[in-house]
Amino acid sequence: MRSLLVIVHRWAGLFIAAFLFVAGLTGAVISWDHELDEWLNPDLFEAKLGGPPLPPLELVARFEAANPQARVTYFPLSYEPGKTAGLFIQPRVNPATGRLFELNYNQAYLEPATGEVRGKRYWGQISLDRRDILPFLYKLHYSMHVPDFLGFDGWGIWLMGIVGIVWMFDCFVGLWLTFPQSKRGATSAIAISSPHREKSWLSRWAPAWRIKKNASAYRMNFDVHRAFGLWTWLFLLILAFTSISMNLGDEVVRPALSKVFSLTPDVGESRTPAPIDKPISPQLSFASVLNIAAAEAAKRSWQEPLGSTFYNQQTGIYSVSFFEAGEEHGSGGMEPKTLYFDGKTGVMLGDSIPWAGTAADIFMQLQFPLHSGRIAGLPGRILLSLMGLVVAVLSLTGIVIWFKKRLVRLKRIEHGNAAVGATGAGYVHVLTPGSYRFIGSLGDENALRLRLSELGEKAALLSITRGALPLGRIALLSGESSFLFVVAIIVGVRRMLYRGGRLSMGTGMLFRSVGTVLFSRNFWQAGMLDASYYVRHVRLRVMRAKG
Structure with missing residues (x-):
């Protein structure tokens, strides 16, 4: 069994190593993506003009009037003092060709007081420019920038979800391989007569948790790989599972969870997403949906103000979130209260309320807070940054172990063949x-x-x-x-x-x-x-x- 698990660990590790090395390093950085993005791009995020802000809908209307090829799909409904208003943009369909207009940006940052555009960028594009580096790293982390094709933009997300599945399985395999091997054969008469007691299983497992001092480079590398994996095993398992939940939530985790537990169906679960090049145009305006949302929130006696709104062009669903300005991540990374509406009829399709619903609902809500460390506040984010570095180290040391052992195997073959000579004997x-x-x-x-x-x-x-x-x-x-x-x-x-x-x-x-x-x-x-x-x-x- 052990030899089989060694082979499984080797090839599973080699499959996921490169992906996890990149994901680990990028994860260590994007734990602070908002802070770093604002520090690198003050021209995008800091408002320069004073005065009372324009109503959000008027701000959007001015931008779309100046950019008729663009549709605003996300915008904030309240502004942080001294900050610009960040909008997400998608191209409209060209009525002459039936195809999407080509835009070189999907984000725009506006002065709240005047609607003046402070800057634009394409979130997620492959670029190391200071404006693009944080979105580039963020998208690299969860999709490896696998390009869109066949009208679908989730191939990279699926890939990293599969990597997460292999990673989670390999966590258990790797843990098993650290256990001490069972002793074979009967105890000899000498061993029976020995005054020394046989070491317990835990005593024999203890060296796996330590890094041997003054060891060779290879032994040090091996000990780092094994000890780091043991000390951080639970966190590695959490990261692996939450990556599956966020990348393959609708495809794998939610269907599996609903077989065992009571799970509220996702709002868009019953809808087939439209191709990215054939978006669904809304029949209701943002203004109409916001009026319906405000009335529904009043019925529920929600105290939080309107925070932001988003229209999903692939499912035709509006979402309206409620939070104070700057609190879009809610408490501990949980999503804020959100209502969902049909883009054609305005009928409310459902809601999402943090820490509410069935046990399975709350479990799914916790996936991002756990993965990002935000559930534990600042200490959790620091821990997750360190865990990103640990994941990268484990990936690199694992490759070194495999490469070293492969060299040894090849040398043994060459040595054995050289001993036989060139006679062809066999x-x-x-x-x-x-x-x-x-x-x-x-x-x-x-x-x-x-x-x-x-x-x-x-x-x-x-x-x-x-x-x-x-x-x-x-x-x-x-x-x-x-x-x-x-x-x-x-x-x-x-x-x-x-x-x-x-x-x-x-x-x-x-x-x-x-x-x-x-x-x-x-x-x-x-x-x-x-x-x-x-x-x-x-x-x-x-x-x-x-x-």
């Missing part, structure tokens, strides 16, 4: 239903041909070795022609191995391709065992066909 064993026996050497082709034909269909697996090291295994097919083919492969292996057993990558790839085609001819009828042929860089795997 050994062939055959696994039959009742035995595993030596049948000849690579240099004795005639004897091999004879012995293979004598074994007939009983031979299931052929193993080739040079020196003390296995070079590979080849599954045998039934039928005389199959045995002759295997002999031909053996001869080819012997001739292609030269001076230390090196095999050119090009020749190896050709050999693997040809072998795969020929083996697959009788694959389902042969009932082959799981086997592999390995010559340095090339591995041909043949899976057993049951039945």
Whole structure:
């Protein structure tokens, strides 16, 4: 079991390492995205003109009148003192072509007193300019900037959600591998008579939590990987799960959770999102929706003022949030009170109230506060920044461990082949239903041909070795022609191995391709065992066909 888990941990880690390295470093930065963005771009966020602010709807109307190709989809309904009003913009459909207008921005920052545009930018574009660096890092964190195609803009989000699933599973695998191995065999008489008591399981596990001093660079790297993973394991698991919830919430987490617990359906759950190039135009204006929202909030005796509003062009749903200016993240990172309305009829579709609903509803509300650390305030954000660095360190040290072990394996193969020399000598064993026996050497082709034909269909697996090291295994097919083919492969292996057993990558790839085609001819009828042929860089795997 342990050897299998080592392989799982190795390949799962290699799959997610690069993604988590980037996500960890960017996560450490974007824990402070608002503060850093405002520090880098005071020209966008700081208002320069005094005077009473314009009503939000008038501010939006002035901007859209000056930019008829743009539609404002988000804007604040109250302003922080000394701050600009940040709007989110989407292109309208060109009536002449039926396609979206091309805009080089999706955010605009306006002076609240006059509506003057202080600046524009395209949130999330790939750019290291000071105006774009924080949005670039934020989008990189959760989507790796995978481009939109086929009318869908969530491929990168899905990718990072899959990475989160593998990461969460690998958390448990990695934890298991830190446990001390169980002792095999019976206790010897010497051990029984020893005055020293056998160490407890916890005592044997304790070294995994420590970093050995004055160790080699490789051992230090290994200890950092293992100890950091243990000390921060719970936080790593939380980050992994919350990343799944936020990237694959509607696709995976909510459906799974609703099977076990009572979960209020999401407002847009029953709607199929429109393609990004074919947005749904609202039939009700922002003004109408805000009037309906204000009346509904008054019925509920909500004390919070109107905070912001957003129109989702893919689902045709308005959302209106209620909070004091500057408190859009609510308490502990929880979303503020929000009402949802149909963009065509104005019918209220639902609400979202922090810390309200079923246990499953509150659990889903907690995903962003947990992932961002905001649930614990300033200390939580500091902790999450440090955890981002830990994730990057674990990814890097894991790659170093794999690379070092791979070099060792390759050196062992070269050393074993060099010990045999360039004579082409090798050994062939055959696994039959009742035995595993030596049948000849690579240099004795005639004897091999004879012995293979004598074994007939009983031979299931052929193993080739040079020196003390296995070079590979080849599954045998039934039928005389199959045995002759295997002999031909053996001869080819012997001739292609030269001076230390090196095999050119090009020749190896050709050999693997040809072998795969020929083996697959009788694959389902042969009932082959799981086997592999390995010559340095090339591995041909043949899976057993049951039945």
